[in-house]
Amino acid sequence: MPLGLYISVPFCRTKCSYCNFASDVFSKSAYENYVARLVEDVAAWRELVSKLGCAFESAFKEPADSIYLGGGTPSILDGAQLLRIFAAVRDQFAVTTDAEVTVECAPGTLTPTLIDTLQQCGVNRVSLGVQSFVDQEAQSVGRLHKRSTVLEEIARLRQAGIDNISIDLIAGLPHQTAESWAFSVAETIATGVPHASVYMLEVDDDSRLGRELIAGGARYHAHFVPDDDATADFYQQACEMLALAGIAQYEISNFARAEELQSRHNLKYWTRRPYLGFGVDAHSMLEGTVEGRSALPVRFATPESLDAYMNRVPPTVTPVSAQTAIEESFFLGLRLNRGIDLNRMRAQFGAEFARAGSSASSPNTNCYLEGSEGPAIWDSAIRSGIEDGLLEEQGATLRLTRRGRLLSNEVFARFLTEERNKSGNQSRESTLVDR
Ligand code: SF4
Structure with missing residues (x-):
């Protein structure tokens, strides 16, 4: 069972109002220390894995077939930092020649130089956090890009030979209407990208917009958020439009033009295949050992806060019972x-x-x-x-x-x-x- 590798980069240019991930805006000086720490952790993976009582034999006997750099906004790092992360990973792990290597990118960061770096890192898949092709909607939640930026960058990626691109959309953003949502989905289809992810806005107290909605307030354009029924209708509408365009749903939030274009990395989560994560709020699941015999899996997760991670707070470990x-x-x-x-x-x-x-x-x-x-x-x-x-x-x-x-x-x-x-x-x- 080939392993999946996940590396988290918890830095963003702005904090989107709906975001409930362990990511935030930090000064650039934090990036360098973080990359150094990541590289150290990747180099020490054997100690970590054996300390946590996980089996080497099963997960590591085959080369890894997916690497996923997520966050956060990994494309916020400079080229040298990205190169160091990938070099550390490839130095420590055997990786198949046809591995899926994905980087999550914010539209507006994909300069020709960055794309060149991604290629040097062996990246062959880019996941773009578009969320909406309607500029007002994107801006109302703190996204910095415009529709035209997304289209330019998709063209740039393709020109460079990276055509395995995924677009993320969110149903239920402030100001969204049935028409504007249909426009975003239609634009996604029109780009010809082979993969799309469609999420419904999560309302919880881990995001500013979620907290405002729960409190019934009007900050962060909360009073322009469509109601739950409308959001559910948008989701169904997207499923139908994507299906008609030949982009088949294969998971609650994920759609692909062909089976081989489904996210190999995320499939590991859903099918409980082994994966190993590094960085802030990175989750892992590996097979455990009992006196040398294979046993039930062990899950572990690194701290959610950058401070705790940098201060070497150890991962929380959860053995998985039958x-x-x-x-x-x-x-x-x-x-x-x-x-x-x-x-x-x-x-x-x-x-x-x-x-x-x-x-x-x-x-x-x-x-x-x-x-x-x-x-x-x-x-x-x-x-x-x-x-x-x-x-x-x-x-x-x-x-x-x-x-x-x-x-x-x-x-x-x-x-x-x-x-x-x-x-x-x-x-x-x-x-x-x-x-
Ligand atoms: S770019 Fe992504 S990770 Fe960063 S704040 Fe926005 S949604 Fe969250």
Whole structure:
């Protein structure tokens, strides 16, 4: 199972009002220290991994097949800093020749010099944080680019030979209307990019706009934010427009023109493949070891604050129990349009799947759950999801319906124990995969 590598760059030119990521505006002098620290961490990955009780054999015996530089705005770094990060990574890890190498870029930063640097770093995929092709909407949330900038930079990337480009859009931005949203989606399609991500505005107290909306205030254009129903309609409209244009949905928020153009890196999160992250708020999941034998995975995450990271606060480590691994397989796998194969899960988790997950008295589920005993955790989640029109089954395949994709967090919560729901573990995971 090839490894995915993630490197976080938590710096931005401005802090967008809707942003709930661990990123912020820092003086340029912080960049150099951060890059030095990153390079140090990458060089010390073996110590870290063995200290955390993870297995080397499985995740590291094959070369990594994806590198993802995210944030934040990695394209804010200068060329020499980017080159040092990639050199450190390639120095430490074997990487396949056809690896997907992605950098998240803010429109307005893709100068010819930067693109040249990206190519020297082996970057072959760029994810552009466009969010809206309507200048007023982009500006109202603190984005610094215009529609024309995005179009110029896409052309520049293509001219340089980087045509694997993804555009991010957000439904529910201030001032957005059905017409303006249709315009943004149509523009995305017209650019011909092979991949798009469509998110619905997240309203939580981790962003300035979210806090203002919760408080019912008017700062940050909060009073121009469309209501939830309108935002849900925008999302559905985007799904339909993209499908008609041949850009197929493969995950709740992600769309690609072909299977091989789906984000290899993000697929690792959703299918629980190993990945190793470096930098602020970087998450990892690796296989654990028990006295030399392979065991259940270990998740670990570096601190969310730059200060804590620079002061070497150690990562938080979460061993994944069999129960948690099954829950994760449900709520991550169901994000994908192809859904999950319950027979495969049964084979993978064996007795644990049968013991905690299903009961013999489940009249509305198919034979894949038959004959098992114990408390009905996922059994009842599946049954209620189907009854409520949020899940559909086809043989042993379980997937979200169209409505289920809109209410996915509600569906996922049903697969978690009460304890995990209280801890907010599931929503944390959603945030992780949405970045
Ligand atoms: S949305 Fe992106 S560019 Fe804006 S503040 Fe957050 S990480 Fe930075």
